[in-house]
Amino acid sequence: MTPSRWPIRRQLMAMTLAVSAVVLLLTAASYGGFEVYSARRTALRRMTTRAQILAANCTAALAFANRGDAEEILSALKTDPRTQVAVLYDRAGRVFATYPATVPAEVAPEAPGRDGSRFERGLVIGVAPVAEEGSRRLGTLYIATDLQEVWGTLRLSGLIGVAVLAVTLVLAYLMSRILQGRISVPILALADTARAISERQDYAVRAAPGTTAELAALTGAFNQMLERIAEQEVALRRYSTELEGLVRDRTLALEERNAELHEREARLVAANAELDAFAYSVSHDLRAPLRSIDGFSQILLEDYGGVVDDAGKDALRRVRAATQRMGMLIDDLLRLSRVTRAELRIETVDLSELARDVGGDLRRGAPDRVVDLRIADGVVVQGDARLLRVVLENLIGNSWKYTGKVADPRIEFGAGNVDGERVFYVRDNGAGFDMRYVDKLFGVFQRLHAATEFEGTGVGLATVRRIITRHNGRIWADGKVGGGATLSFTLPA
Amino acid sequence: MNPGLILLVEDSPDDVALTLRALKSHHIRNEVVVVDDGAKALEFLFGGEGRPAAPSLPAVVLLDLKLPKVDGLEVLRRIRSEERTRIVPVVILTSSDEQRDMVEGYSLGANSYVRKPVDFVEFTEAAKQLGLYWLLLNQAPAAR
Numbered sequence: 063m064t065p066s067r068w069p070i071r072r073q074l075m076a077m078t079l080a081v082s083a084v085v086l087l088l089t090a091a092s093y094g095g096f097e098v099y100s101a102r103r104t105a106l107r108r109m110t111t112r113a114q115i116l117a118a119n120c121t122a123a124l125a126f127a128n129r130g131d132a133e134e135i136l137s138a139l140k141t142d143p144r145t146q147v148a149v150l151y152d153r154a155g156r157v158f159a160t161y162p163a164t165v166p167a168e169v170a171p172e173a174p175g176r177d178g179s180r181f182e183r184g185l186v187i188g189v190a191p192v193a194e195e196g197s198r199r200l201g202t203l204y205i206a207t208d209l210q211e212v213w214g215t216l217r218l219s220g221l222i223g224v225a226v227l228a229v230t231l232v233l234a235y236l237m238s239r240i241l242q243g244r245i246s247v248p249i250l251a252l253a254d255t256a257r258a259i260s261e262r263q264d265y266a267v268r269a270a271p272g273t274t275a276e277l278a279a280l281t282g283a284f285n286q287m288l289e290r291i292a293e294q295e296v297a298l299r300r301y302s303t304e305l306e307g308l309v310r311d312r313t314l315a316l317e318e319r320n321a322e323l324h325e326r327e328a329r330l331v332a333a334n335a336e337l338d339a340f341a342y343s344v345s346h347d348l349r350a351p352l353r354s355i356d357g358f359s360q361i362l363l364e365d366y367g368g369v370v371d372d373a374g375k376d377a378l379r380r381v382r383a384a385t386q387r388m389g390m391l392i393d394d395l396l397r398l399s400r401v402t403r404a405e406l407r408i409e410t411v412d413l414s415e416l417a418r419d420v421g422g423d424l425r426r427g428a429p430d431r432v433v434d435l436r437i438a439d440g441v442v443v444q445g446d447a448r449l450l451r452v453v454l455e456n457l458i459g460n461s462w463k464y465t466g467k468v469a470d471p472r473i474e475f476g477a478g479n480v481d482g483e484r485v486f487y488v489r490d491n492g493a494g495f496d497m498r499y500v501d502k503l504f505g506v507f508q509r510l511h512a513a514t515e516f517e518g519t520g521v522g523l524a525t526v527r528r529i530i531t532r533h534n535g536r537i538w539a540d541g542k543v544g545g546g547a548t549l550s551f552t553l554p555a
Numbered sequence: 556m557n558p559g560l561i562l563l564v565e566d567s568p569d570d571v572a573l574t575l576r577a578l579k580s581h582h583i584r585n586e587v588v589v590v591d592d593g594a595k596a597l598e599f600l601f602g603g604e605g606r607p608a609a610p611s612l613p614a615v616v617l618l619d620l621k622l623p624k625v626d627g628l629e630v631l632r633r634i635r636s637e638e639r640t641r642i643v644p645v646v647i648l649t650s651s652d653e654q655r656d657m658v659e660g661y662s663l664g665a666n667s668y669v670r671k672p673v674d675f676v677e678f679t680e681a682a683k684q685l686g687l688y689w690l691l692l693n694q695a696p697a698a699r
Contacts, residue, residue: 345651346621349673353650354569357675361576382675389673396652 071246078238079231086230090223097219101212105186106179109207113179113188117203120150124158124192124200132159144207146185149174150192151202158201174204184209248277252284265292334403341399348392356385394521397452401528406446413441413450413486417475420454424462433465438476441486443553449529450553456522457488457549463518464492464547483552491546495539503539526551559585559690562613564596564630565648566622573675574617574648577682585614585690593625597633600640612643615689618665620649620656628659635664644689 065073116135123131132150139145139161148161149170160170174189181187185206192201248270255269265288269281359378362370370378417437425431443450458473465471474489495503502508504527509520526549530537534554541547561578565571571589578587588609590596596618602608616634620627627647634640646667647660657668669685672678 342651342653345653346649349650349671350567350570352673353573353671353675353678354567356673357569357573357576357678360675386674400654 069246070249071242074242074246075235075238078234078242082231082234083227086227090227094216094219094223098212098216101215102181104215105209105212106181108211109179109186109188109205110190113190113203113205116148116205117190117192120192120203121194121200124150124152125194127152127158129159133161133163136161137163139205142207144210146206146208147204148206149204151204153199153201155202171204174202177202181209182206186212244273245277248273248281252281256284259288265295337399338403341396341403344392345396349389352385352389352392356382356389359385391521394525398521398525398528401449401452401525401532404446404449406449406532408444409447411443411445411447411450413443413454413477414439414475416447416451416454417441417458420451420458421473423455424459428462431462431466432471433462434470434472436472436474436476438474441475441477443486445533445553446529449532453526453529453551454488456526460518460522460549461488461490461492461547464494465490466492468492485550485552487548487550489546489548494541494543494545494547496543497541500539500541504537523549560609560611560613561585561587561690562596562599562616563587563589564591564593564616564622564627565589565619566591567619570619570671573678574682577675577679578686580679581683581686583683583686583690585686588613592623593627593630596622596630597625600634601637608639612640614644614695615685616643616645617648617685618645620647620651620660628656628663631660631663631665642695644693644695646685646689648685 065076068076116139119135120132123129123135136148136150136159139148145161147165147170149157149165150159151174152158155173157170175187177189177191179186179188185208188203188205188207190203191199192203193199252269255267259265259267268285268288271278271281359381363375363378363382367375414437421435421437425433454475458475461473465473468491470491472491475487477484477486479485504523505520508524509518527537530551530553535552537549537551539547539549563571563574565574568591571591575587575589578585588599590599596616597603598606599609600612618627618630622630627649631645631647634643634645644666645664646669647656647665648669648671649656650671652670660668666689667685669681672681
């Protein structure tokens with residue numbers, strides 16, 4: 063763990079101790095420096111004094127060249143074991159006497175050097191002139207002592223320094239322990255509080271107020287944050303409850319709607335089944351009596367033609383015509399109902415081909431009619447082929463019918479774009495219709511022409527519209543009396 | 556032996572009369588056995604209480620769909636499921652042109668599906684075509 067990752071406790075301690083140690087070391091260093099300097103100065107000063115006293119004592123001996131006296135005076139130096147060597151030079155610079163009495167020549171320096179004290183070769187050297195009171199110089203005294211004295215002083219100072227350093231560090235450690243307790247203990251307590259809150263999610267807990275201004279600010283901020291969290295928690299709970307309620311309400315509403323839809327669907331299915339049954343029954347049962355009416359009328363005409371007069375025969379023919387119309391009506395209605403019920407089978411359908419097919423059927427049904435049938439090529443759509451065939455049968459069939467009385471009948475089928483939408487059309491130059499009644503065109507049993515003029519049941523266009531609607535398309539008509547008609551429709555894919 | 560037997564299964568007396576007349580008017584003089592419900596048709600073909608099955612099979616069965624007791628499609632199913640009657644030609648002759656009737660009729664093995672037209676003249680024409688085809692043109696394997 064790098065120091066920056068240490069617990070705050072340890073960092074504070076390390077910091078305190080480091081600062082104390084640095085301060086103490088700096089103090090000790092400066093003090094030590096001063097001590098060395100002053101010890102050296104003291105040593106030099108003392109040496110000068112000693113050298114001068116000794117030199118003064120040696121004056122008489124040198125003045126009278128009494129070597130014995132001189133040596134005796136120098137021997138007094140043995141009371142000071144630090145003295146290494148002492149040499150007395152005469153006026154000419156020759157060695158006059160030495161201490162100890164026998165000194166190897168190489169130890170005694172040839173020349174004493176200048177007067178005064180100095181450090182040289184690990185020794186303190188003192189050099190003093192030997193002279194009579196206020197007059198001639200008689201010689202020079204040289205003393206060398208070792209540095210024991212200086213070292214002793216310095217050693218003592220060093221020991222004191224180390225002791226002070228140790229004691230101070232111990233004291234600093236103890237004090238910092240007490241002080242950092244005042245900082246780290248509240249911080250750790252804050253951390254414990256935070257952990258407890260995050261574990262129990264009890265935002266009502268508050269941290270104990272700090273003892274110092276900064277810690278008080280910290281715990282204050284922490285407590286404030288807790289308050290905000292508690293508030294937000296309450297708000298969040300409220301929102302969540304509201305949301306739950308909302309979801310519940312919506313779900314209920316949705317379920318209700320679903321139930322409603324299911325019910326409606328069930329009703330629709332039932333209605334469809336009923337319609338189915340009804341249509342089936344119509345298909346079977348309604349046509350049977352018609353067949354009887356028609357059949358027996360025909361039998362009357364065939365077998366009793368001689369008994370019934372012309373008016374009777376005419377009546378029978380009317381009965382038959384009406385019966386057949388009724389049959390057609392039933393068939394058309396059945397087709398309409400089937401179109402409504404049938405499932406759409408969407409596939410690609412070539413309307414051009416279908417139209418040509420329908421046209422072919424119509425020509426075969428009336429080989430003597432000459433109609434200009436113009437069918438555009440390549441009109442391909444997506445849709446239910448069977449139902450789209452019904453559409454074209456009705457539309458082209460209508461045009462076929464309503465062009466029956468014009469000189470040069472023409473029927474067109476094609477497709478174009480109107481406002482970006484593909485529009486298919488069947489156009490003719492036949493009888494047309496009055497636009498005032500265009501709304502009635504697509505209604506069941508609505509006819510714009512008398513049955514005597516053009517026969518029909520009035521169900522065809524209703525069927526067509528239903529098919530187009532089931533393809534999500536629209537159908538509309540344009541026309542004018544005697545000016546032909548155009549039936550247009552769309553078939554969104 | 557009567558190879559030209561026609562079994563007409565039809566419950567409406569009017570339709571029976573009209574069908575018989577239509578057949579007769581085209582000089583189809585084959586014997587026509589008329590039964591007015593599905594159960595009787597099955598009894599005729601397969602025998603029943605105290606009555607043996609018909610000694611010879613009909614040349615064609617003209618079968619209505621909406622019949623009392625046993626309906627036409629059920630009769631057809633029985634005819635096709637019996638070894639003896641499996642190859643008898645069956646023409647459904649009915650009022651309905653409902654898709655599901657046609658689809659089911661053909662999938663059960665009907666040979667033709669003819670919708671009775673309202674127009675009696677057309678009806679007569681259809682009867683004539685049926686008689687011509689099934690009684691004269693169509694070749695059936697020899698009866699076993």
